[in-house]
Amino acid sequence: MNANANDTDAADDWLEAALRADAASHAHAYIDDAGFTARMMSALPPPIEAVPAWRKPVVTAIWGVAVAGACVAMPQAAIDVGREAFALLAGQRLSIPTIGVALAVLGLGTWSAAAYALRND
Amino acid sequence: MASPDTDAALIARVVVNDDRHAFAELVRRHQSTVRACLRKLTAGNLALADDLAQETFVLAWRNLKSFRQEARFSTWLYRIATNCWLADARKRKEELLGDADSELPDDEERADPAQSVSDHSHDAALKMDLEKAMRVLSEGERAAIVQCYHNDLTHEEAAYVLGMPVGTVKTHVLRAKQKLKAQLGAWQR
Numbered sequence: 001m002n003a004n005a006n007d008t009d010a011a012d013d014w015l016e017a018a019l020r021a022d023a024a025s026h027a028h029a030y031i032d033d034a035g036f037t038a039r040m041m042s043a044l045p046p047p048i049e050a051v052p053a054w055r056k057p058v059v060t061a062i063w064g065v066a067v068a069g070a071c072v073a074m075p076q077a078a079i080d081v082g083r084e085a086f087a088l089l090a091g092q093r094l095s096i097p098t099i100g101v102a103l104a105v106l107g108l109g110t111w112s113a114a115a116y117a118l119r120n121d
Numbered sequence: 122m123a124s125p126d127t128d129a130a131l132i133a134r135v136v137v138n139d140d141r142h143a144f145a146e147l148v149r150r151h152q153s154t155v156r157a158c159l160r161k162l163t164a165g166n167l168a169l170a171d172d173l174a175q176e177t178f179v180l181a182w183r184n185l186k187s188f189r190q191e192a193r194f195s196t197w198l199y200r201i202a203t204n205c206w207l208a209d210a211r212k213r214k215e216e217l218l219g220d221a222d223s224e225l226p227d228d229e230e231r232a233d234p235a236q237s238v239s240d241h242s243h244d245a246a247l248k249m250d251l252e253k254a255m256r257v258l259s260e261g262e263r264a265a266i267v268q269c270y271h272n273d274l275t276h277e278e279a280a281y282v283l284g285m286p287v288g289t290v291k292t293h294v295l296r297a298k299q300k301l302k303a304q305l306g307a308w309q310r
Contacts, residue, residue: 019251019301026157026271033149041145044141044144
């Protein structure tokens, strides 16, 4: 028994002894496996298959085709969005640092979205 | 004959190579202590203890990469097992309290050791009463007693397992002993 458990006074000896005896019987009682490990291993999640090398370029291409397809299918909407975006940007007082920050934010957003979409798990 | 792999070597094989045979060996080595700990925490509910033990090892498998060897592997398993038990006990709180109320003798009906001894050996009878008395302890108190006595951990190790400060562990142990003394007062000589 651990020495830390000994911080009791003499009046507690009987309880201390009872706890020690109970712990000792617990410590010496080996529980037979009896198929536990086998059941446990069958409960593990199945192995994750490695992501094939072609997956990333294919997913990227699909996203590209989807965006291009949306532009072709709804040309007016694409033009409107482009115009609005241009008007919004043109209305801003732009400077080189502002453009740099905007590009950095845009790049970070794109990278994060791609990393999330192409994650392994 | 080759010496058996250490826990650390088996863990490395699991982490690096996703080696399920190595993990099975770890389970075989530690299943007895983990199941015994959970049997104690669940007050002898074998089926529940085994379910929680299975949950413990599944969680260990999923989180083995985060095991930084700051404690023994067995201590880390105790920590997961105790957390599983606490989560389950909170879910079953009302049921557990109901069981404790119905099965624990009140002051007038508390076991008389003299009568018990006539049927059982003194030690066996005390052990049974101790088992019953453990049910009046709060989850934290019971967990502290199990870790410090049955799993033979230091207060520092128990604090790691229970995720609480060392002082709180000591307080839990002290309060648990006071409650056990009150429940087992008839045994005091």
